[in-house]
Amino acid sequence: MFENIPQLILDRMQALELRDSQARLDGTPRFERLRQIPPETGKFIALMAAVAPAGRYIEIGTSAGYSTLWLALACRLLGRKITSFELLTEKATLARETFKVTKLEDVVEFIHGDALVSLAAINDISFCFLDAEKDIYEHCYEALIPKMVSGGLLMADNAINHEAALRPMLKRALSDPRVDALIVPIGKGELLCRKQ
Ligand SMILES: C[S@@+](CC[C@H](N)C(=O)[O-])C[C@H]1O[C@@H](n2cnc3c(N)ncnc32)[C@H](O)[C@@H]1O
Numbered sequence: 470m471f472e473n474i475p476q477l478i479l480d481r482m483q484a485l486e487l488r489d490s491q492a493r494l495d496g497t498p499r500f501e502r503l504r505q506i507p508p509e510t511g512k513f514i515a516l517m518a519a520v521a522p523a524g525r526y527i528e529i530g531t532s533a534g535y536s537t538l539w540l541a542l543a544c545r546l547l548g549r550k551i552t553s554f555e556l557l558t559e560k561a562t563l564a565r566e567t568f569k570v571t572k573l574e575d576v577v578e579f580i581h582g583d584a585l586v587s588l589a590a591i592n593d594i595s596f597c598f599l600d601a602e603k604d605i606y607e608h609c610y611e612a613l614i615p616k617m618v619s620g621g622l623l624m625a626d627n628a629i630n631h632e633a634a635l636r637p638m639l640k641r642a643l644s645d646p647r648v649d650a651l652i653v654p655i656g657k658g659e660l661l662c663r664k665q
Contacts, residue, residue: 470515470516470519470542470543470546471512471515471542474542475571475572477570477571477572478538478541478542478571478573481534481538481567481570481571482508482511482535482538485503485505485533485534485535485538485567486505486508486535488503488533489502489503489504489505489535500557501559503532503533503535503560503563504532505532505533505535505536506535506536506539506600506626506656506657507656507657509655509656510536510626510655510656510657510659511535511536511538511539512539513653513655513656513659514536514539514540514598514624514659515539515540515542515543516543517596517622517624517661518540518543518544518551518596518598518622519543519546519547520622521543521595521596521620521621521622522595522618522619522620522621523549523595523618524593524594524595524596524617524618524621525552525591525592525593525594525595525596526540526544526549526550526551526552526594526595526596526597527551527552527553527554527584527591527594527596527597527598528540528551528552528553528554528597528598528599528600529554529584529597529598529599529600529601529609530554530555530584530599530600530601530602531553531554531555531560531561531564531579532555532560532563532564532600533560533563533564533566533567534553534563534564534567534568534577534579535567536598536600537551537553537564537567537568537577538567538571538573540553540596540598541571541573541576541577544576544577545576550575550576550577550578551576551577551578551596552577552578552579552580552591553577553578553579553580554580554582554583554584554587555579555580555581555582556581556582556583556584556601558581561579561581564579564581565579584601584609585605585608585609585612588609588612588613588616589612591616592616593616593618594613594616594617594618594621595617595618595620595621595622596621596622596623596624597613597617597621597622597623597624598624598625598626599613599623599624599625599626600625600626600627603627603631603634603635604634606625606635606638607637607638607641610623610625610638610641610642614645614647614648614662614664617664618664619664619665620663620664621663621664622661622662622663622664623648623660623661623662623664624659624660624661624662625638625642625659625660625662626656626657626658626659627657627658628652628653628657628658628659628660629652629654629657629658630657630658631657632658635660639652639660642660642662645662646665647664647665648662648663648664648665649662649663649665650662650663
């Protein structure tokens with residue numbers, strides 16, 4: 470999966486990494502930055518997506534599509550698709566460009582809109598990567614878990630660097646009998662849950 474990443478995808482990953490790291494240095498306001506996962510987290514979520522059971526793959530918080538590119542590697546391998554949601558128009562424009570230039574429009578269904586609204590109509594989720602504003606994590610968790618297939622994986626970013634803000638949701642997941650869960654110390658910390 471990582472040995473033969475198409476050049477178009479590598480080029481776009483590199484361009485987005487550069488753009489995000491420059492914005493972190495030049496004082497670009499938080500909500501304008503891409504706020505992407507680091508590459509090691511990208512590899513980790515791709516590996517987890519590659520072993521998820523059959524079902525719907527979703528991502529909440531596309532930004533410009535960097536994490537989606539990693540997840541798309543797993544989807545290509547398995548012949549599956551992923552649906553990714555982004556709320557902000559400027560990020561949505563960048564995300565559409567990402568999936569166009571990387572020729573991934575047949576793998577990624579991109580939805581410009583509030584994931585919380587669309588979630589109501591989605592069932593049989595086998596993989597979800599949650600990487601949005603921290604105040605919606607708990608709501609997303611409660612909405613997602615009942616809709617997940619047995620063996621389905623829910624991953625949530627920022628479990629360590631935003632531990633305080635996410636504490637209620639993390640406590641709930643780590644003691645929830647419906648899932649096996651742990652926090653993996655990679656990147657900003659990944660909550661990994663497997664639905665029983
Ligand atoms: C941390 S960034 C995502 C970074 C991206 N996952 C990556 O690593 O490349 C969080 C994104 O979630 C989006 N977002 C926040 N709430 C959302 C919602 N309810 N539905 C869809 N997107 C949302 C924000 O606009 C922002 O672009």
